[in-house]
Amino acid sequence: MRSWPVLLLIFTSPLLAAETKPSAAEIEFFENKIRPVLVEQCLSCHGEKKQSAGLRLDRKSAVLKGGENGPALVPGKAEESLLVKAIRHTGELKMPQKGKLAPSVIADFEKWINLGAADPRDDAAATTEIDWKKAREFWSFKPVVKPAIPAGNEPNAIDRFIGVKLQTHGLKAVPLADKRTLIRRLTFDLTGLPPTPGEVESFVKDESANAYVKLVDRLLATQAYGEMQARQWLDVARYAEDQAHTFSVKPYGDAWRYRDWVIRAFNDDLPFEKFVKYQIAADLIVGDSPEEIQHRAALGFFGLGAQYYKNTDAAKAAADELDDRVDTLTRGFLGLTVSCARCHDHKFDPIPTQDYYSLAGVFWSSKLADNPLAPKAEVERVAAEMKKVQDADKLVKDFLQVEKMRLLGERADSLPTYVLASWKLEARRIEKADTPAAEIAKGEKLDGPALDRLTRYLAKKGVSQSMTDWGKNLPKKAGPSDPPEEVKVMANKFRDEVKAAIAKQQGKPGEMVQALFGDNGVFPVKDAEVAAKMTGERKVTFERMKGEHAELAKKAPKPLAASHGLVDATPVDLKVYVRGNPAKQGELAPRRFLKIVAGDEPKKFTQGSGRKELAEAIADLKNPLTARVFVNRIWQQHFGRGIVNTPSNFGSLGERPTHPELLDYLAAKFIEGGGSVKALHREILNSDVYRRASVGEANNERVDADNRF
Numbered sequence: 001m002r003s004w005p006v007l008l009l010i011f012t013s014p015l016l017a018a019e020t021k022p023s024a025a026e027i028e029f030f031e032n033k034i035r036p037v038l039v040e041q042c043l044s045c046h047g048e049k050k051q052s053a054g055l056r057l058d059r060k061s062a063v064l065k066g067g068e069n070g071p072a073l074v075p076g077k078a079e080e081s082l083l084v085k086a087i088r089h090t091g092e093l094k095m096p097q098k099g100k101l102a103p104s105v106i107a108d109f110e111k112w113i114n115l116g117a118a119d120p121r122d123d124a125a126a127t128t129e130i131d132w133k134k135a136r137e138f139w140s141f142k143p144v145v146k147p148a149i150p151a152g153n154e155p156n157a158i159d160r161f162i163g164v165k166l167q168t169h170g171l172k173a174v175p176l177a178d179k180r181t182l183i184r185r186l187t188f189d190l191t192g193l194p195p196t197p198g199e200v201e202s203f204v205k206d207e208s209a210n211a212y213v214k215l216v217d218r219l220l221a222t223q224a225y226g227e228m229q230a231r232q233w234l235d236v237a238r239y240a241e242d243q244a245h246t247f248s249v250k251p252y253g254d255a256w257r258y259r260d261w262v263i264r265a266f267n268d269d270l271p272f273e274k275f276v277k278y279q280i281a282a283d284l285i286v287g288d289s290p291e292e293i294q295h296r297a298a299l300g301f302f303g304l305g306a307q308y309y310k311n312t313d314a315a316k317a318a319a320d321e322l323d324d325r326v327d328t329l330t331r332g333f334l335g336l337t338v339s340c341a342r343c344h345d346h347k348f349d350p351i352p353t354q355d356y357y358s359l360a361g362v363f364w365s366s367k368l369a370d371n372p373l374a375p376k377a378e379v380e381r382v383a384a385e386m387k388k389v390q391d392a393d394k395l396v397k398d399f400l401q402v403e404k405m406r407l408l409g410e411r412a413d414s415l416p417t418y419v420l421a422s423w424k425l426e427a428r429r430i431e432k433a434d435t436p437a438a439e440i441a442k443g444e445k446l447d448g449p450a451l452d453r454l455t456r457y458l459a460k461k462g463v464s465q466s467m468t469d470w471g472k473n474l475p476k477k478a479g480p481s482d483p484p485e486e487v488k489v490m491a492n493k494f495r496d497e498v499k500a501a502i503a504k505q506q507g508k509p510g511e512m513v514q515a516l517f518g519d520n521g522v523f524p525v526k527d528a529e530v531a532a533k534m535t536g537e538r539k540v541t542f543e544r545m546k547g548e549h550a551e552l553a554k555k556a557p558k559p560l561a562a563s564h565g566l567v568d569a570t571p572v573d574l575k576v577y578v579r580g581n582p583a584k585q586g587e588l589a590p591r592r593f594l595k596i597v598a599g600d601e602p603k604k605f606t607q608g609s610g611r612k613e614l615a616e617a618i619a620d621l622k623n624p625l626t627a628r629v630f631v632n633r634i635w636q637q638h639f640g641r642g643i644v645n646t647p648s649n650f651g652s653l654g655e656r657p658t659h660p661e662l663l664d665y666l667a668a669k670f671i672e673g674g675g676s677v678k679a680l681h682r683e684i685l686n687s688d689v690y691r692r693a694s695v696g697e698a699n700n701e702r703v704d705a706d707n708r709f
Contacts, residue, residue: 022118024646024653028337030118033108036343040579041096060119075117078110120347132600135350139660140335140650141596143624146668147661158687161662165709171700177693179204179211186215186685189638191224192231216685220678226267229677232637233262236332236648237279237301238324254370257563258300265298272630272675273619276333280615283567284608288375296371299565302328303368315582322360329359333618335629335650338594343580349651350596353576357589358602361574363566365591365609370562382557389556392549399542404530405502408513411523412498419491421446422455423483427475453522457515464512466493568608593617597625625650627667627675632657634680635666638690641707658708 022030038058072083086093087109089100112118135141152160166173177185183203187195195203203215219225241255265275277285279301286292306324308317323339330338340346341356372379425440437455438448457463458470473487483491501513517525534542575585591605592598598617605613618626629650636642643663646654657663666683673679684690 022116022120024649024655026115026118027120027653028340028649029108029115030112030120031337031340031347033105034112034119035121035347036580037101037105037108039343040581041101058121060122073113073117076114078113081113084110084113130345130350130352132350132595135596138350138652139656140628141350141624143622144627144664144667144671146672147665149665154688156683156687157665158662158684158689161659161665162687162689162709165659169703169709171704171709172697173688174692174695174697174700176688176691181693182212182691183215187219189685190216190219190228190681191222192228193224212691213686216682220681223263223267226263226265229266230259230262232633233266234259236633237262238305238328239300240304252304252564254561254563255300255304257297257373257561258304261294261297261300261563264294266677269676269678272627272670272677275675275677276619276626277615280329280618281611283371283565284612285615290375293373293375296373296565297563299371300563302363302366302566303371303564307368319577319580319582322363325363326356326359329618331648333629334594334597334623334625335632335644335648335654336594336625337649337651337653342577346651348653351594354587354589355594355596357574357576358592359594359614361572361589361591362605362610362614364574365569365571366566366611367569369565369567371565371567373561373563379560382560385555385557389549389552392545392552396542396545396549399545400527400530403534403538403542404525404527405505407525407530407533408502408517409499411517411525412495412502415495415498416488416491417444418446418451418454419458419494420483420488421451422458423474423487424481425451425455427479427481430475431478450523457522463515464494464497466490466497566611568611571609597623621671627671628663631666631670631680632663634677635663635684638684 072081072086074080078084082093084106085091086095087101087106094100149157150160150164152163154160154163163173165171180200183195183200187193187199203211206214208214239255239259240252242251264270274295278295278298282295282298286295302325305328306321308320310317323342326342327337327339330336336349336351337346338351338356338359340349341351341353343353345352374382421440421444424444425435425437428435428440436448437452440446441448441451444451458467467490469486470490473484473490498512498516501510505513514521516522519526531542571591573588573590575588578584578586591610592602593605593614595602603613607613617623621627628644629647632642632644633647636647643659644650644655644657666680669683670676670680
């Protein structure tokens with residue numbers, strides 16, 4: 001939106017002053033979709049250093065101050081907003097002047113305004129330097145420390161932590177639910193299915209003290225538990241079976257292998273550390289035994305990601321794919337919106353742009369590929385057998401190509417006759433414009449459609465050096481019916497030029513040869529015709545080659561099972577894309593982990609792409625985020641809201657934990673227990689907090705209406 005001399009005087013809106021506090025999601029939308037456009041398109045003329053027409057757009061207060069043409073924004077009403085009309089180019093004001101924004105960008109501005117035009121730029125002023133010591137004092141960046149369990153009579157520590165909050169806020173615990181309610185609640189939560197009538201009656205009649213504990217264990221042992229738990233995680237992993245962002249959507253035929261791996265991982269209670277590492281770098285971690293090989297399917301976490309259409313702006317599409325991987329990784333495992341640092345340093349969290357491109361470099365140094373689910377020796381054996389088939393196929397094709405060149409040479413010898421016939425056709429059409437090519441072809445004993453195609457071909461410009469003067473030598477009025485000597489010379493030169501082009505042809509045919517002899521050419525020469533015209537020893541040799549290829553193909557091994565994933569490519573450190581633009585590159589961003597977690601001098605990744613080191617950094621027990629984020633997701637599954645109610649954002653824009661000590665207790669115990677997800681479920685499900693009835697209590701509803709505590 002550069003050079004807006006008049007339009008951007010209009011920004012003023014008293015309505016914005018009364019807006020309610022925007023949600024984290026609304027601010028996130030502004031950061032990802034709106035701020036980068038303002039920075040790239042607007043602020044060179046309406047920023048800190050320059051204010052065309054006295055307007056600044058780099059701060060919310062400046063936007064609210066407005067200009068001469070009245071309010072540009074009517075929060076909640078994009079259709080009434082002058083800004084929208086201007087960027088749509090529907091009125092007198094058409095901005096940016098250098099060209100209309102992409103429809104998707106305009107749609108983003110419309111959505112932003114309809115959501116209330118959230119703009120946090122005055123609420124959290126940008127800083128150029130990060131105080132790392134202070135940043136690490138934020139709750140989610142502090143180390144996980146197992147707190148002392150509060151005193152109490154409850155056998156489950158969760159109940160004691162919750163009890164402290166109830167007491168602090170003057171709340172009262174409601175009674176436990178009845179057994180019929182509990183078995184329905186538990187069965188739905190763990191399997192996604194209702195219990196059968198027989199299962200309900202059996203549980204209700206079980207008077208043993210550990211009936212409920214047995215029920216929890218039975219459900220955790222079902223296949224349906226893994227399927228239900230996988231459904232939760234696959235949403236985090238943005239699981240899909242097609243690319244979604246291309247015009248020619250291609251299905252991921254083996255996507256189900258990743259889905260099934262996640263199900264199996266939860267059913268087998270795969271330690272969480274491996275659950276994390278395998279999804280990032282299984283190809284660089286697991287061994288060659290059948291038990292280990294199955295874990296390569298975990299790479300679908302990235303292998304099933306978006307692929308963008310690259311014909312219009314390949315660099316941007318590639319950058320968008322990197323962003324998808326960085327965003328999925330950091331939100332899913334770390335609960336951080338690292339992608340907000342794609343175009344500028346994160347405005348709210350201690351994540352500089354360089355950190356974003358350090359992670360993006362890891363994925364730039366990797367490439368999408370199918371990972372064979374077989375031992376290395378088997379992969380090599382199958383590859384060797386398939387190479388024999390490919391080599392035999394190449395021999396057949398090379399032999400056919402040689403024969404095709406010979407036949408093309410013969411066809412080229414007939415070109416002068418056709419060129420002279422084409423001249424005669426043009427001469428006849430001076431007298432009778434609708435003369436069919438077949439009329440001339442019949443007298444010359446030529447193919448009528450081929451003559452018609454050649455006549456149209458020669459009428460084009462630049463088809464051949466030897467035919468440059470063809471148009472000048474065509475008859476302009478009725479006269480002699482035979483071509484002049486100049487045309488005969490030209491026809492012979494054309495033949496020689498074409499034969500020379502055929503002789504030097506290697507690989508893909510040249511433009512002229514393709515136009516004359518390709519499948520849709522003037523004189524199409526197809527493989528079947530070439531094979532049919534072979535004679536003598538050449539035909540015997542060709543048939544033998546075809547037979548050998550067919551026999552090898554018949555015995556060829558079936559393709560090995562494979563899963564969609566990543567493999568290492570050439571390691572490369574990216575440079576920062578200035579304002580997110582791949583064409584404008586700044587300082588180098590060595591591949592390494594986030595500084596806020598790894599320390600002031602993060603160790604550079606040196607092992608290939610760095611994915612293995614990245615996996616280790618995320619799964620590291622000293623990482624304060626990973627266990628907290630996952631534990632919170634499990635809590636959210638069972639209670640409808642997390643201890644942190646923004647499960648993918650543990651940064652400053654996310655909500656603060658309602659029970660920080662409980663979160664750290666669960667995270668610490670999860671780590672101590674070797675990352676057993678089933679043990680985590682048991683801890684939560686066996687608490688009184690989970691088993692309480694869904695009944696109202698007047699004081700609770702007054703003090704804690706949204707059930708936070």
